[in-house]
Amino acid sequence: MSDHAPVIIDVAGLTLSDDDRRRLAHPLVGGMILFGRNWQDREQLSALCAEIKQVRGDLLVCVDHEGGRVQRFRTDGFTHLPPMRRFGEAWMKDARGREGSGAMRAMAAATAAGYVLGAELRACNVDFSFTPVLDLDFGESSVIGDRAFHRDPRIATLLAKALMHGLLQAGVANCGKHFPGHGFVRADSHLEIPVDARPLKAILQDDAIPFGWLATTLTSVMPAHVIYSKVDPRPAGFSPKWLNDILRDQLQFQGAIFSDDLSMEGARKIEGREVSYTEAAVVALNAGCDMVLLCNESVNSEGGRAIDEMLDGLAEAQSRGEWRANEVSEQRRHALLPCGPASSWDALMTEPRYMQALSLLP
Incomplete structure (x- = not known):
């Protein structure tokens, strides 16, 4: 079987157990995602990430670290990053008589936030964050809310691009989420399957526009656990129409595609039928x-x-030919690993670029 490690798992605690090590060494595991329960302080986090890399050096160590209410590490020196809506608000505030000055300041601040976010994670041996949110702020979705930059797709796109520029300066890849847009629906896909009944044309002309405009800049995308009922009865992350026909072929996106969390309620039913994690x-x-x-x-x-049942089930499904390992997918996973040397935390604290970035945050 060819080399393709598509599964991202988590671990329970502050250090690795024997079970964690066994699972991380499984040939189908390509990375792990950190949560607040995996955090005590910077020293512990750095040691945990080093332990993970000792199991296999190319495992991708990920985290949901956006700013605002979605920020896993908040103590022991980590900067409290603002919610993305703050940058959208700053965009709208021009200095007197200087049209567009708010936009320029907001983009500089978003780049600064991306750099601070990426550099602090890398100083603790974390590789990658699932950010930025490209959903539009329709004022409907409680689960998105102030995680979105703005209602206007043009403003959301440029602020996301600025944030990704900052991440890139820190050597960190990015992840646009949640394709083609989670901002319009009210339901929380962690708890139920939201349904968006708008026609495809309306979605492509509004919510999905940032994904097209940023197709050459995004290194990865995460689809929404949302059913767009006029387009496909399956949620976007399970839909070849959304992922292949629209995201890959129409919008020309070349990077990696992550499923959203398969344990969310939005992933437990496909076309009305309860499914296992393996399925x-x-x-x-x-x-x-x-x-x-x-x-x-x-x-x-x-x-x-x-986790064990899903890994065993996926291996069996692969041997039966129910899914095929994909060399290009594995290359896309490797492309998300950080590039360039990381500063230590102590070095970062006196680095001029970092100090300047902190001063630019709203």
């Missing part, structure tokens, strides 16, 4: 995802048995 993973991979996430199963009452 969900197979459907996502066949629909066009390069990687699939299974989160928070290491802390359930069965000690992560669901």
